[in-house]
Amino acid sequence: MVDVHRLTKRYGRVEALRDVSFTVPAGTVTGFLGANGSGKTTTLRILLGMVAATDGHALINGRPYRELPAPARTVGAVLEPAAHPARTGRNHLRCLALPLGLPRRRRGPAVDEALAAVDLTAAADRPVGTYSLGMRGRLAIAGALLGDPELLVLDEPANGLDPDGIRWLRRFLRSWAASGRSALLSSHVLAEVTQTVDHVVIVDRGQVVLAAPATEVGRGHVEVRTPEADRLAELLRPEDVVRTGPDGLRLPHGLAEQVGRLCAAHGIPLVELHTTGPDLERTFFDLTSRADDETHTGAGGGARERAGGGWR
Numbered sequence: 001m002v003d004v005h006r007l008t009k010r011y012g013r014v015e016a017l018r019d020v021s022f023t024v025p026a027g028t029v030t031g032f033l034g035a036n037g038s039g040k041t042t043t044l045r046i047l048l049g050m051v052a053a054t055d056g057h058a059l060i061n062g063r064p065y066r067e068l069p070a071p072a073r074t075v076g077a078v079l080e081p082a083a084h085p086a087r088t089g090r091n092h093l094r095c096l097a098l099p100l101g102l103p104r105r106r107r108g109p110a111v112d113e114a115l116a117a118v119d120l121t122a123a124a125d126r127p128v129g130t131y132s133l134g135m136r137g138r139l140a141i142a143g144a145l146l147g148d149p150e151l152l153v154l155d156e157p158a159n160g161l162d163p164d165g166i167r168w169l170r171r172f173l174r175s176w177a178a179s180g181r182s183a184l185l186s187s188h189v190l191a192e193v194t195q196t197v198d199h200v201v202i203v204d205r206g207q208v209v210l211a212a213p214a215t216e217v218g219r220g221h222v223e224v225r226t227p228e229a230d231r232l233a234e235l236l237r238p239e240d241v242v243r244t245g246p247d248g249l250r251l252p253h254g255l256a257e258q259v260g261r262l263c264a265a266h267g268i269p270l271v272e273l274h275t276t277g278p279d280l281e282r283t284f285f286d287l288t289s290r291a292d293d294e295t296h297t298g299a300g301g302g303a304r305e306r307a308g309g310g311w312r
């Protein structure tokens with residue numbers, strides 16, 4: 001459905017994206033995750049033909065957005081939700097429906113269906129200024145649904161939502177995917193989306209550091225404590241070892257038995273050996289840098305080092 005291939009974007013000296021590649025298979029929900037400033041919005045803008053790539057391409061159904069024969073029927077997007085506060089939700093959607101090229105007799109039903117899909121029918125004739133933040137988010141999604149698209153692209157749809165709003169969004173996306181359609185949604189908070197997505201793409205400083213099925217992300221680790229951590233580390237593959245302290249090692253899921261055998265064979269005393277459960281949050285933190293440097297020039301090579309030690 002979506003094919004992003006070797007996308008690079010430079011804004012002057014700022015390299016917002018470097019060599020970003022991933023796909024969104026048809027009928028799946030993909031979470032596009034990264035800290036603030038990591039390049040998510042830039043990628044989505046290029047995908048939607050709003051910004052030109054410096055290099056590479058982003059295709060929807062094999063074509064750039066601007067060459068889609070029926071863009072509104074193919075993709076619905078929410079990048080910057082905004083609606084005039086004095087307009088009712090229904091009027092807002094009617095205005096959005098005008099340029100979509102829907103036949104006149106379809107416009108009213110399309111607006112009604114979109115309102116119903118986001119549970120806003122009861123509030124449809126109230127001014128948007130009286131809507132809660134969650135309702136405004138839902139209205140924005142309704143706008144993206146008007147053309148009855150195959151693909152939804154949502155930039156930070158969970159931003160500012162309370163737990164009820166996040167639950168609503170999860171339910172909505174699950175039923176969207178169950179109907180065989182696709183979605184690509186960005187978020188800087190992994191926990192918001194992990195229950196909802198089939199695939200995870202994590203970007204850090206303009207580079208993809210992980211693209212994997214959600215079930216394979218964050219499978220947990222083996223935590224080891226031994227006074228002879230250096231000696232044990234030498235017996236293991238360097239790329240598997242993360243030091244967690246003078247006597248602590250964190251190793252990839254599945255190595256517990258090997259560690260036990262190595263320690264027994266080499267007479268290394270073990271103080272602690274346990275396997276942690278799936279820890280998606282840690283995966284995300286291991287793979288991404290915090291948003292303390294949003295004006296980086298050149299995408300960070302450090303991301304790869306962290307990826308190497310963090311999760312495999």
Ligand SMILES: Nc1ncnc2c1ncn2[C@@H]1O[C@H](COP(=O)(O)OP(=O)(O)OP(=O)(O)O)[C@@H](O)[C@H]1O
Binds near residue numbers: 011014015294
């Ligand atoms: N129009 C622009 N001109 C110059 N730099 C830009 C422009 N748009 C984005 N950038 C820079 O590109 C980088 C990536 O920004 P982008 O908005 O894509 O990140 P993001 O992951 O969507 O972040 P956020 O979660 O904060 O929205 C940042 O360093 C940002 O400052």
